[in-house]
Amino acid sequence: MPRIILLCALALFGTTALAAPASAAPAALFSDPVYDYTTAIRETVYVDTTLDNDGNGTPDRVVADIIRPREAATAGVKVPVIMDASPYYQCCGRGNESEKKVYAADGTVTKFPLYYDNYFVPRGYAYIAADLAGTSRSTGCEDVGGTEEVQGAKAVVDWLNGRAVGRTASGTVVTASAWATGKVGMIGKSWDGTIANAVAATGVPGLETIVPISAISSWYDYNRVNGMVNPKVSSVPSLHSTVNGRPSGTCTAVSSALSSGAVSNGNYNSFWNARNYAISAASVHASVFVVHGMNDLNVQGVHFGQWWDALAANNVPRKIWLSQEGHVDPFDFRRAAWVDTLHRWFDFWLLGIDNGIMTEPMADVERAADVWQTSAQWPPSATTTVNYVLQGTGNPGVLASSGAGSGSLSLTDAPSLSEANAVSSPTTSRTGRRVYQTPVLTSAVRVAGTPTITLRVRSSKATTTLTAKLVAYGTATRVNYRASGEGISTLTTQSCWGSSSSTDDACYRDTAKVVSSAAQQVISRGWMDGQHRDSLTTTTAMNTSTFYTITFKLRPIDQVIAAGQRLGVVLTLSDPEFVSNHSTGATVTFDLAGSVLKLPIAPADGLAAQSLTAAPVVVDDEWSTTAGTRFQ
Structure with a gap:
């Protein structure tokens, strides 16, 4: 049905609907850029969560900044959503060029970081850049991998599927049922990819696929190493302080709880267990496209390794790229091949286009600079x-x-x-x-x-x-x-x-x-x-x-x-x-x-x-x- 809808939408605007990319098999199909990016609808929705960890007596709200094709909305064609939920949109920026959100006078975003909106909105997708709880314009307090962070991002998926309340800045209730199919793909690098792992581990319906890039699968294994502290990374309280977007004093209690939970010794405790997503892999219903640098000394290989093994044990549909770089996005180490592969991945999982990507080799591994080898499965058979x-x-x-x-x-x-x-x-x-x-x-x-x-x-x-x-x-x-x-x-x-x-x-x-x-x-x-x-x-x-x-x-x-x-x-x-x-x-x-x-x-x-x-x-x-x- 998503493929039929897409074909109808493309035919409506008088262009060739589907074509085969040079890098794909002759029979492969993919979505074309038929929608006008410059006239796309840009809006902001404040999504209610079930939490109130800033203690102000009202539900914490997560900001979802949205861009979607206007022609699809006019024609009544529903579109899937690609979402990058991040704590970095104002404090630090995203991507190799550290782009931040830029806002118009009415609060809508005029510039989204990264290329996801530019590339995918013309191809029949909506894109959401969501501010994690307690960061940028979202309320609540950022709890670094904890319940507030995860449930806040999950609430956006729920809203897109009619299970949560969304509001305009003035408080008017708005829904996504008229324009969203309910199918969501989450993507992001580092902390952003981590939250994609975490939301997938909740088993939330509607999350069809995730693309975690250089992502954490257990916060203990990011901050600790088999009973010792990792000195190469920022502490949990420090990360909270870096991304906190709330007025001074609002999140003091949460900050104190983070300091006491992430005790300075190397012991694994309930605080870390609540931030271990690999142990919940049995709840993952989304497909997973893992990308990681084997020489990443920040989010080290333990994260993709234990996550991958847990996904495999639960028969989760999956794909993996392993590079020779460190903490680097594939857009910056294999750009053309990455955009093409990501495009076909989202087309398959969100638009239902049978382009053969799941019959291709499971793994791409970089052997030397820009020299790649594929494996039908990973680890390879006969290992x-x-x-x-x-x-x-x-x-x-x-x-x-x-x-x-x-x-x-x-x-x-x-x-x-x-x-x-x-x-x-x-x-x-x-x-x-x-x-x-x-x-x-x-x-x-x-x-x-x-x-x-x-x-x-x-x-x-x-x-x-x-x-x-x-x-x-x-x-x-x-x-x-x-x-x-x-x-x-x-x-x-x-x-x-x-x-x-x-x-x-x-x-x-x-x-x-x-x-x-x-x-x-x-x-x-x-x-x-x-x-x-x-x-x-x-x-x-x-x-x-x-x-x-x-x-x-x-x-x-x-x-x-x-x-x-x-x-x-x-x-x-x-x-x-x-x-x-x-x-x-x-x-x-x-x-x-x-x-x-x-x-x-x-x-x-x-x-x-x-x-x-x-x-x-x-x-x-x-x-x-x-x-x-x-x-x-």
Whole structure:
């Protein structure tokens, strides 16, 4: 029925309804830009929620700024909605160019950030940029991943389906039944993508699909790391303060509750459990298109990994793109292919156009700058777990895929040891680290999934940090995700994606990949606090005379270590760049016979992938290790 409606609408305005894009199969269909963007209806609706966490005695209201095709409304043609719910529309901006909403005198939006409105409104969609509760013009108080935030965004979906009340600025009740089909797709990067995950986890009817980009699936795993604090990211109270749009004093109680709930220790508690969306994956009825940078040091790979696994366990329709960049939107690392794929994804799930996208490969994985490989499923079929054992105490030791581990070693904590020094020059003896390497690989090895490591250890202190880093050793040109742009550089040229108006253009600066030649690259990392070895909710001191067998996960990846390189694992204790520096000065003895690295190894055939884009590349002379990360 949505496809028939679309065809009728397009025929009404005298243009070719559907055509096949060059990148799609000959029989594929997609929506054309037949509606006038410049005359589109722009309006603001204040949606009532069921909450009142600012305590003013009235329901908190979420602002939904809407743009939709006027011709469709005139013809009585209902349209689906693409929505980006964000806390950033006024405080910080969206996208690579940090665009903010711009308002007319009557309060309607004259400029929407990003290209979603420019591109999709002419193609028969409405677009909503919703302010999360307590941000910009919405009331309530932002509770950073909590009930207020999630239920506020959900209320907009409910309003579009007639289950919530919406009002104009003057208080007049308005409905969406005359123009909205009720089908909604949520999209967004970082916090925006996180809220898409969260709303999907409520199982709200009408939410047909989500596209979470670099998104959090559990706030504990964003702010904490297996019992330790993540120093690379902002605290929950700080995030609240950054995006808070309410008058001074309005949200003091909520801010205090955030500080007490997100206690400074590493324990998992009810506060974090309420912000864990992966545990509610069974309630997800929307399809999910996951996009994530494997080298994202802000919203790290644990988020896409555990979310993906939970979705798979519940048979949720899904697709995934994994890139070599850091915290970067696909619009800025694979623009043309991304817009085309996103277009067909929304057409399929929101307009019901049978364009074949769900029969295409499930996964696209970037191997090197702009070199992509597809997989029919992810992790790939025939992926098996291979045990790598640690042998010897030489410099370096041997990482072997057969035989047994042997020997023992002692490491004394070296809290000033940087990651760069921990992983470089593997044949050099350095205090506080030990390197284990495979022999030179005679064929490529593909690690696709979540590595785990088991260490049998005895600590001289009641606790200690345990750190493991998976490293590809061998000089190669790689995407430099540690540079300031996290793998991209913004150029002076522009390209346009959609229709423009006098106040809102569809043109954005082009980007190029930033690459560097480096002798090694850390491809996955993992950490564990010794006193949290058995539980994240409570601590148990380590007996200094007892060996403990401790297993923890590294970040999920899909990386290829090429023939001629070596695969290595680097063991250290403290790692203050990535986890809170609570060095105890421990000396840890490792029983190598009881230690093993387990890697998900996928078939390595077909790795000579073709470049799918002609995007330019910027070459750095140095591999930067000092760049910070950004949440947005």
